[in-house]
Amino acid sequence: MNAPHTEEFLTLQELVAAARRNLPPGPWGYLIGGAETETTARRNRLALDSIAFRPRVLRDVSRIDNSASFLGRRVRLPVFLAPIGGLESIVPGGAAEAARGAAAFGVPQMLSSVCQPGLEATAAAADTVRCYQLYVRGDDAWVDDHVRRACDNGYAAFCLTVDVAMYSRRERDMVGRFIKPWRATAPAGSSFQSALSWDQVKRFKDKHGLPLIIKGIATAEDAEIAVQHGVEVIYVSNHGGRQLDHGLGSAAVLPQVVAAVAGRAEVWVDGSFMRGTDVVKAVALGASAVGLGRLPCFGLAAAGAAGLGRTLEILEEEVRVCLGLLGVTSLAGLTPQYLAAAPPTQLPGALSAFPLLGD
Numbered sequence: 001m002n003a004p005h006t007e008e009f010l011t012l013q014e015l016v017a018a019a020r021r022n023l024p025p026g027p028w029g030y031l032i033g034g035a036e037t038e039t040t041a042r043r044n045r046l047a048l049d050s051i052a053f054r055p056r057v058l059r060d061v062s063r064i065d066n067s068a069s070f071l072g073r074r075v076r077l078p079v080f081l082a083p084i085g086g087l088e089s090i091v092p093g094g095a096a097e098a099a100r101g102a103a104a105f106g107v108p109q110m111l112s113s114v115c116q117p118g119l120e121a122t123a124a125a126a127d128t129v130r131c132y133q134l135y136v137r138g139d140d141a142w143v144d145d146h147v148r149r150a151c152d153n154g155y156a157a158f159c160l161t162v163d164v165a166m167y168s169r170r171e172r173d174m175v176g177r178f179i180k181p182w183r184a185t186a187p188a189g190s191s192f193q194s195a196l197s198w199d200q201v202k203r204f205k206d207k208h209g210l211p212l213i214i215k216g217i218a219t220a221e222d223a224e225i226a227v228q229h230g231v232e233v234i235y236v237s238n239h240g241g242r243q244l245d246h247g248l249g250s251a252a253v254l255p256q257v258v259a260a261v262a263g264r265a266e267v268w269v270d271g272s273f274m275r276g277t278d279v280v281k282a283v284a285l286g287a288s289a290v291g292l293g294r295l296p297c298f299g300l301a302a303a304g305a306a307g308l309g310r311t312l313e314i315l316e317e318e319v320r321v322c323l324g325l326l327g328v329t330s331l332a333g334l335t336p337q338y339l340a341a342a343p344p345t346q347l348p349g350a351l352s353a354f355p356l357l358g359d
């Protein structure tokens with residue numbers, strides 16, 4: 001990996017450019033791609049680009065606190081690493097390297113169940129707040145075994161991803177003949193994934209004390225059902241546009257979910273959150289944490305754990321600049337009053353948050 005010292009990266013755009021240089025076409029396409037026409041993926045970006053700010057001025061913003069609460073713990077920014085399968089194809093060391101970068105900076109990591117080096121070794125690699133995300137590809141005993149191992153290894157919460165009932169068609173991977181072991185055919189146990197229902201959520205809540213996150217909520221109706229099941233975190237996501245095509249952008253869905261949940265659970269969100277301004281918009285709309293999917297991968301591919309750390313540093317600086325210019329000194333001060341609908345100024349795309357790069 002031919003990366004400069006990470007302090008030489010002054011902007012996120014440079015980190016993304018370095019990631020694109022370092023990754024072979026297969027893993028690059030796997031990382032940035034979405035399902036079918038990639039309309040959902042573009043709408044994630046479009047939804048964020050369709051929100052403008054309403055800044056307030058002449059307020060003392062000489063001291064800004066951008067820390068946040070995450071499952072009752074204090075973290076440096078209201079962000080976490082979203083679960084990414086196959087991180088080992090993005091950076092040597094895979095999830096362990098990501099854990100080191102997250103821990104050094106001070107944000108949580110959500111580990112994917114289809115990622116190396118696995119639950120135990122990733123926990124051992126670095127001490128950061130961590131959650132475990134499972135694709136249900138086995139019976140109840142199989143799920144319970146993963147819950148026990150997550151508890152034994154200090155994971156603070158358990159996440160079920162529920163927007164994967166069918167095996168989606170990722171055409172960049174198909175056209176490029178990029179075959180990951182878990183994408184070659186429908187994975188073993190995928191029938192469990194298709195058969196998943198609220199019964200398993202009820203069973204989980206009846207049996208386990210570990211906080212439960214449901215990832216892949218895209219409507220107020222399902223948010224309400226999740227709350228009624230006692231789910232602690234409603235995670236608004238469309239899988240980065242990698243599952244159902246022609247969905248709404250996450251930032252467009254977020255307000256209806258926040259309204260439906262009405263403070264009875266935490267609401268997290270992901271979907272093309274690439275900039276500090278994006279994170280601020282999510283918090284102003286009522287999310288308590290923002291999942292970063294591809295962005296940390298760009299940092300990791302650019303320069304490993306140090307590159308991830310530099311990515312998060314620049315993101316933090318962007319958050320601070322945004323808060324100060326909005327006239328807000330802490331995240332708790334953000335409300336929808338700071339936002340307004342506005343037409344986007346550019347076409348959305350996988351890299352459109354980094355306009356100096358092209359798409």
Ligand SMILES: Cc1cc2nc3c(=O)[nH]c(=O)nc-3n(C[C@H](O)[C@H](O)[C@H](O)COP(=O)(O)O)c2cc1C
Pocket residue numbers: 030031032044082083084085086112113114133161215237238239240241242270271272273291292293294295
């Ligand atoms: C390469 C890649 C692999 C992913 N693997 C998983 C996974 O194993 N489990 C999961 O729940 N979501 C997975 N996702 C979805 C992310 O957790 C997250 O929802 C999405 O990437 C957020 O959008 P963003 O990448 O635009 O930030 C993956 C996304 C990408 C880009």
